[in-house]
Amino acid sequence: MGFFLETLIGGLMSGMLYGLVAIGFVLIFKASGVFNFAQGAMVLFAALAMARFSEWAPKLLGLDSKLIANLIAFVAAMAVMVLVAWLVEKLVLGKLVNQEGITLLMATLGITYFLDGFGQTIFGSDIYKIDVGLPKDPLFLLESTFQGGILVNKEDLYAAVIAAALVVALSIFFQYTATGRALRAVADDHQAAQSIGIPLSRVWVIVWSVAGFVALVAGIIWGSKLGVQFSLSVLALKALPVVILGGLTSVPGAIIGGLLLGVGEKLSEVFIGPMVGGGIEIWFGYVVVLIVLLVRPQGLFGEKIIDRV
Amino acid sequence: MLYRENGQFKTSYRADQQVFPILQDRVAIWGLVLLAIVAVPLVAPEYLFRAILIPFLILSLAALGLNILVGYCGQISLGTGGFMAVGAYAAYNFFVRVDGMPVVVAILMGGVCATVVGVLFGIPSLRIKGLYLAVATLAAQFFTDWAFLRIKWFTNNSSSGSVNVAGLNVFGFPIETPAQKYLFCLGFVLVFALIAKNLVRSHIGRSWMAMRDMDVAAAVIGIRPVYAKLTAFAVSSFFVGVAGALWGFVHLGSWEPAAFNIDRSFQLLFMVIIGGLGSIMGSFFGAAFIVILPIVLDNLTVALGFDTALAAHLTFMVFGALIVFFLIVEPHGLARLWSTAKEKLRLWPFPH
Numbered sequence: 001m002g003f004f005l006e007t008l009i010g011g012l013m014s015g016m017l018y019g020l021v022a023i024g025f026v027l028i029f030k031a032s033g034v035f036n037f038a039q040g041a042m043v044l045f046a047a048l049a050m051a052r053f054s055e056w057a058p059k060l061l062g063l064d065s066k067l068i069a070n071l072i073a074f075v076a077a078m079a080v081m082v083l084v085a086w087l088v089e090k091l092v093l094g095k096l097v098n099q100e101g102i103t104l105l106m107a108t109l110g111i112t113y114f115l116d117g118f119g120q121t122i123f124g125s126d127i128y129k130i131d132v133g134l135p136k137d138p139l140f141l142l143e144s145t146f147q148g149g150i151l152v153n154k155e156d157l158y159a160a161v162i163a164a165a166l167v168v169a170l171s172i173f174f175q176y177t178a179t180g181r182a183l184r185a186v187a188d189d190h191q192a193a194q195s196i197g198i199p200l201s202r203v204w205v206i207v208w209s210v211a212g213f214v215a216l217v218a219g220i221i222w223g224s225k226l227g228v229q230f231s232l233s234v235l236a237l238k239a240l241p242v243v244i245l246g247g248l249t250s251v252p253g254a255i256i257g258g259l260l261l262g263v264g265e266k267l268s269e270v271f272i273g274p275m276v277g278g279g280i281e282i283w284f285g286y287v288v289v290l291i292v293l294l295v296r297p298q299g300l301f302g303e304k305i306i307d308r309v
Numbered sequence: 310m311l312y313r314e315n316g317q318f319k320t321s322y323r324a325d326q327q328v329f330p331i332l333q334d335r336v337a338i339w340g341l342v343l344l345a346i347v348a349v350p351l352v353a354p355e356y357l358f359r360a361i362l363i364p365f366l367i368l369s370l371a372a373l374g375l376n377i378l379v380g381y382c383g384q385i386s387l388g389t390g391g392f393m394a395v396g397a398y399a400a401y402n403f404f405v406r407v408d409g410m411p412v413v414v415a416i417l418m419g420g421v422c423a424t425v426v427g428v429l430f431g432i433p434s435l436r437i438k439g440l441y442l443a444v445a446t447l448a449a450q451f452f453t454d455w456a457f458l459r460i461k462w463f464t465n466n467s468s469s470g471s472v473n474v475a476g477l478n479v480f481g482f483p484i485e486t487p488a489q490k491y492l493f494c495l496g497f498v499l500v501f502a503l504i505a506k507n508l509v510r511s512h513i514g515r516s517w518m519a520m521r522d523m524d525v526a527a528a529v530i531g532i533r534p535v536y537a538k539l540t541a542f543a544v545s546s547f548f549v550g551v552a553g554a555l556w557g558f559v560h561l562g563s564w565e566p567a568a569f570n571i572d573r574s575f576q577l578l579f580m581v582i583i584g585g586l587g588s589i590m591g592s593f594f595g596a597a598f599i600v601i602l603p604i605v606l607d608n609l610t611v612a613l614g615f616d617t618a619l620a621a622h623l624t625f626m627v628f629g630a631l632i633v634f635f636l637i638v639e640p641h642g643l644a645r646l647w648s649t650a651k652e653k654l655r656l657w658p659f660p661h
Contacts, residue, residue: 035440095637101439102385103636106582109575110632117625125618237447237571244444277459286448290433293445297437307525 006150007266013156015262020163020218021239022246022254023170024211029248030174031183031207033190034093035101037108040236041115042212045084047219047228048119049077051128070132074216081212082205084115089204097200098190116230125230130223159221163255166214171251183207187249241285245292247302257300261285312654328506345495350488358487361600366494367555369596372580373505373589374548379578380587381509382541383521384434384442388449389549389577394569395453396423396550397557398463401472404558405465412477412484416497416554423550424543426453431542435535438524450571457566473563490559497555501548506589508544517541518587579628583635585644594643602627 021043028036054073061072092107135154174180185193186203194200222232242261246253261284269281298305312333319325329335353362375389400419404410430449434442457463464472477484484493508514516537519527528534557564576599584595603624610620639645653660 035443092633092637102383102443103640105385105440105443106578107633107636109578110629110636112629113625113632114629117622117627117629121619121622121626125622240444240447244441248440279455279459282455283448283451286445286451290445290448293437293441294433297441299441 002150007270008263009150009152011263011266012259013153013160013262014266015242015259016156016160016163016255017218017222017258018235018239018242018262019255019258020159020166020214020221021235022242022258023163023166023251024214024218025239025243026246026248026251026254027170027214028207028211029187029243030251031187032093032204033101033187034104034108035248036211037105037236038111038115039211039215039239040232040234041112041119042081042084042215043219043222043235044228044230044232045115045119045219046077046081046212046216047130047223047232048123048128049080050074050216050220051130051223051228052123053077054130055128066131066133074220077216078213081216082209085205085208085212088208089201093204094201097194112236120230127227127229128223129227130220132220132224155221155225159225162217162221166217167251167255170210174251179203179206238285241289244299245285245289247299249303250299250301253299253301261288264288312651312657314655328503328510342499346492350492353488353491355487358491360604362491363487363494363560365596365600366491366498367552367560368577368580368600369593370494370498370501370555371549371552371577372584372592372596373502374545374552375577376581376584376587376589376592377505377509377517377548378541378545379581380585380591381514381521382517382538382545383524384431384538384541385439386446386545387443387571387574387578388430388446388453390569390571390573391450391453392423392427392546392549393553393556393573394457394566395426395546396420396553397564397569398457398472399423399550400554400558401474402463402465404474412479412558416551416558419554420547420551423553424547427542427546427549428539431539431546434538434542447571450574454566454570471563471565472557474558475562477558484559494555494559497551501551502589502593505548509589513537513540521587579632582632583642585642586640588642588644590647591642591644594647598643 021039024039024042025036028034028039050073053076054069057069057072057076088111092111093104096104096107135158137154139152139154139157140150174184182193182198182203183206185196185198186200190200193203218235219228219232222235226232239258242257243254244257245261246255246257265281265284268284269278273280292300296302312331314331317330317332319330324330327335329338349362371389371393375386378384378386396416396419398419399422400415403418404412404415407415426449430446433445437445458470461467464470479493482489484490509517516527516532517540519530519532520534520537520541524534527537553569556568561568580595580599581592582595583598584593585591606624606627607617607620610623611617615623635642
């Protein structure tokens with residue numbers, strides 16, 4: 001039982017992180033109708049920037065405070081992500097206004113490749129570490145109930161809290177602010193939104209910047225846990241089924257989908273995996289999603305898809 | 310002056326329905342085919358076969374298959390690598406387990422197995438479409454990756470996880486030297502390109518295109534979505550499966566699942582985008598471009614004195630930039646540039 005709970009909690013925690021990456025997808029889709037395949041590349045890029053800046057800042061400025069170095073790195077990395085957002089709008093999306101979703105998806109595939117190559121060219125391709133002072137020591141819960149207690153990583157708890165805070169803030173932003181409404185209008189129809197005076201280019205820069213911010217947070221958490229390296233961009237492939245399961249337009253759906261798949265993945269790996277040779281984590285999420293989509297084509301929390309001729 | 314259709318009157322229905330209605334096109338294509346069959350094997354050095362020509366032929370066959378699905382039917386698929394793997398491993402199993410199995414039959418049976426798997430993974434396309442489908446097809450990719458790595462039966466219980474085939478021959482002719490392999494692949498590509506070209510001109514092809522342009526409207530005018538989408542998945546996966554079997558049997562000789570990983574899927578999608586969505590010719594252009602580009606970039610960066618890691622990153626960047634460039638500037642890819650050039654040539658030297 002203790003082992004089961006431990007697996008469950010481990011699943012919840014990794015699910016939270018999938019959800020964090022998935023929010024980035026949802027944000028951009030909700031606000032501009034673009035399925036942003038580049039979210040994983042953005043996480044890698046942001047994390048690389050963060051790791052390298054926090055390494056370079058003390059050397060350049062002669063400081064030795066880790067906090068200030070991290071702060072500077074965070075601000076600089078955020079600035080870089082805003083710049084990326086602006087460039088993406090200027091060079092790519094601005095020229096593809098009112099195109100079909102599939103064209104835009106493929107354009108973000110191009111951005112993915114470019115960011116992967118560009119990030120590693122300027123920031124290097126070794127394994128870097130981010131140290132923002134998240135506690136690493138494990139926590140033992142319920143030691144009186146189970147032998148040895150349940151091992152929980154404190155780092156994971158912090159990550160969960162941060163993710164939850166982000167979800168709440170973003171949901172409020174979309175639901176109750178004028179900018180949030182403008183973003184949703186753009187998602188419905190580029191041309192119509194533009195014709196009633198919503199500045200499309202500004203909306204796109206805003207939403208890609210927010211997605212960059214989410215990517216940076218996700219990158220920092222993953223990076224401080226596992227180190228920053230190219231394999232981080234594979235994370236996006238883990239987050240894809242999460243987004244689809246939750247529904248492309250639902251921020252809470254991304255988190256709930258993340259938790260469901262995180263738990264499902266861990267439990268299936270531990271309890272079903274040994275029967276079929278292991279390693280089923282890789283496809284478990286995708287196959288679950290396939291089955292869910294057959295029943296609910298819009299995902300669990302997505303808006304109903306209506307076809308018109 | 311040279312490229313003009315003036316005076317070429319079509320007096321029969323048959324003449325009007327030819328694949329290449331203009332005489333000059335027919336001559337050029339026959340010339341190209343003869344060149345590829347006769348001249349190339351005589352003069353090309355071995356490196357050219359191994360590094361460029363054989364990969365080009367096989368990948369253009371796969372791109373042809375993917376183009377039918379993505380370009381003609383509008384069902385975006387990110388699982389192509391998985392279908393290639395199914396083709397390769399199924400062909401391997403037929404080849405190894407059945408005594409005296411001819412290579413060609415084994416390869417075609419690989420294609421048939423890929424068709425079955427492709428239709429299976431195509432069934433969700435009846436319910437979901439667009440972006441959701443793109444992610445759903447990734448399931449095929451990851452599932453096959455895993456299955457061929459973990460389930461020992463597929464690899465004939467090979468201990469290392471990699472499989473290999475040797476001693477290929479067709480009707481007693483061995484397929485060993487690069488030139489023989491090249492001709493073997495060329496035969497497949499020529500036949501399949503002709504089949505594809507005729508399929509997309511037929512009523513099936515038109516129903517695919519109607520599905521692509523607007524599926525609801527197509528259903529309203531009486532095109533059955535189930536039939537159109539599933540035939541597209543079936544034909545596409547058959548082509549891709551045959552290409553996968555060729556890739557394993559002829560190009561690699563011995564392979565493991567990593568040969569058909571998700572990067573292969575993306576690579577094929579890029580070929581289709583850059584070559585031209587919905588164009589048979591474009592599949593060949595795209596394949597040529599993507600096979601040759603990394604080689605050129607590698608040589609260029611080495612010549613300029615950069616290291617290999619940087620060369621790899623540069624390749625990434627150039628690919629990314631090119632995809633975006635083509636989507637913005639010429640969404641119909643290299644094939645459209647080619648047909649524009651032909652239009653211009655028709656009017657030359659008087660552009661009005």
